[in-house]
Amino acid sequence: MDYCLDSGVFGNVFAVPKAVVENYIKLANEASIKVLLFILCNNGKEYNGSSIAAALNISENQVEEAFVFWENANILQNRSKSGNSPAAPDERKVSAEEKPVEKKAEKKLVRDDRRDYNLNPSEIAERVEKSQYIKGMFTMSEQTFGRPLTHSEQRSFIWMYDYLGLNTEVILMITAYCVSMEKGGIKYIETVAADWSERGINTLELAQKEIEILEEKSSYMGKVMKILGADHKPTAKQKKTIDKWREQGYDLGLIECAYEKTIDSINKLNLSYMNKILENWHTEGILTKSQVEAVKSNTNTVGVKKEYSFNLDDYKSLINDFGD
Numbered sequence: 001m002d003y004c005l006d007s008g009v010f011g012n013v014f015a016v017p018k019a020v021v022e023n024y025i026k027l028a029n030e031a032s033i034k035v036l037l038f039i040l041c042n043n044g045k046e047y048n049g050s051s052i053a054a055a056l057n058i059s060e061n062q063v064e065e066a067f068v069f070w071e072n073a074n075i076l077q078n079r080s081k082s083g084n085s086p087a088a089p090d091e092r093k094v095s096a097e098e099k100p101v102e103k104k105a106e107k108k109l110v111r112d113d114r115r116d117y118n119l120n121p122s123e124i125a126e127r128v129e130k131s132q133y134i135k136g137m138f139t140m141s142e143q144t145f146g147r148p149l150t151h152s153e154q155r156s157f158i159w160m161y162d163y164l165g166l167n168t169e170v171i172l173m174i175t176a177y178c179v180s181m182e183k184g185g186i187k188y189i190e191t192v193a194a195d196w197s198e199r200g201i202n203t204l205e206l207a208q209k210e211i212e213i214l215e216e217k218s219s220y221m222g223k224v225m226k227i228l229g230a231d232h233k234p235t236a237k238q239k240k241t242i243d244k245w246r247e248q249g250y251d252l253g254l255i256e257c258a259y260e261k262t263i264d265s266i267n268k269l270n271l272s273y274m275n276k277i278l279e280n281w282h283t284e285g286i287l288t289k290s291q292v293e294a295v296k297s298n299t300n301t302v303g304v305k306k307e308y309s310f311n312l313d314d315y316k317s318l319i320n321d322f323g324d
Helices: 007-011 018-024 030-041 049-056 060-072 121-130 132-145 151-162 168-180 186-198 204-227 236-248 252-266 271-283 289-301 312-323
Strands: none
Touching (some): 030 049, 049 060, 132 151, 132 168, 151 168, 151 186, 252 271
16 A cells, blocks of 8 residues: 655644654654654743643653653753753764673672663664664563553663673563563562572573462462452561461461461451461471361360260160170
């Protein structure tokens, strides 16, 4: 299908810097393009973030992200910052000194390094152009998020690759796991990535094993919280206690019995009380719900006064049976 431009639209036009299309159109997300076009169309007029967000039907955070992106690209200038005006867009070149340092495996990890890892869009574009791994990482992560990456997210992924020294496959696995857990914020992904890097989890095999552990832990946690009748996320104290139960191998049925015994005894949920019950059972070798019920059944029969019949026929029958 062929298209041609309607010449009638040229009655009212505005210019777009050539560098925008040549250098940044692949990197800029939809919101950033919208903000730039809005500003170029309304050149000379002043707008704040909230008014632009309302005009474009996007969030103020997206507007702020766009400002940062185009400022780093030297397309927009922040008047509140001092310094010389940037060079004209079509005259800028990326110097050799601007190229980011490649992997720093020998560098001691400092999580705050990401604050100084302030790659501008031209540097990111150069990395994407020169590295099929980074290009593929961006493409796959965008599929995971279901949207284009923001400038901050692009910098974070390169930070994880460069400074944490993680393989792109491992970074993508972390991203997919975090998104599946509804914790897809880039800061949370960074935190998990930093933890894995420090613990040497940097192969697909180790990553898969770690995710299996996390999923099992999450499943156990959720099931215990359901037993406790809790419809909220576990607190730090609850997590610590439940993790201890999981490590001890406490059966879910056993935990359910401990919960019921706690409610029957003190009429409220108390994890410390439950934990003491579980510890006592464990010491006594009671490890399952059926064992708890068996002990309970035996206890109910102890001390029960046996009833005797003084009916003569019953007495004769008992004597006869005894004689046999």
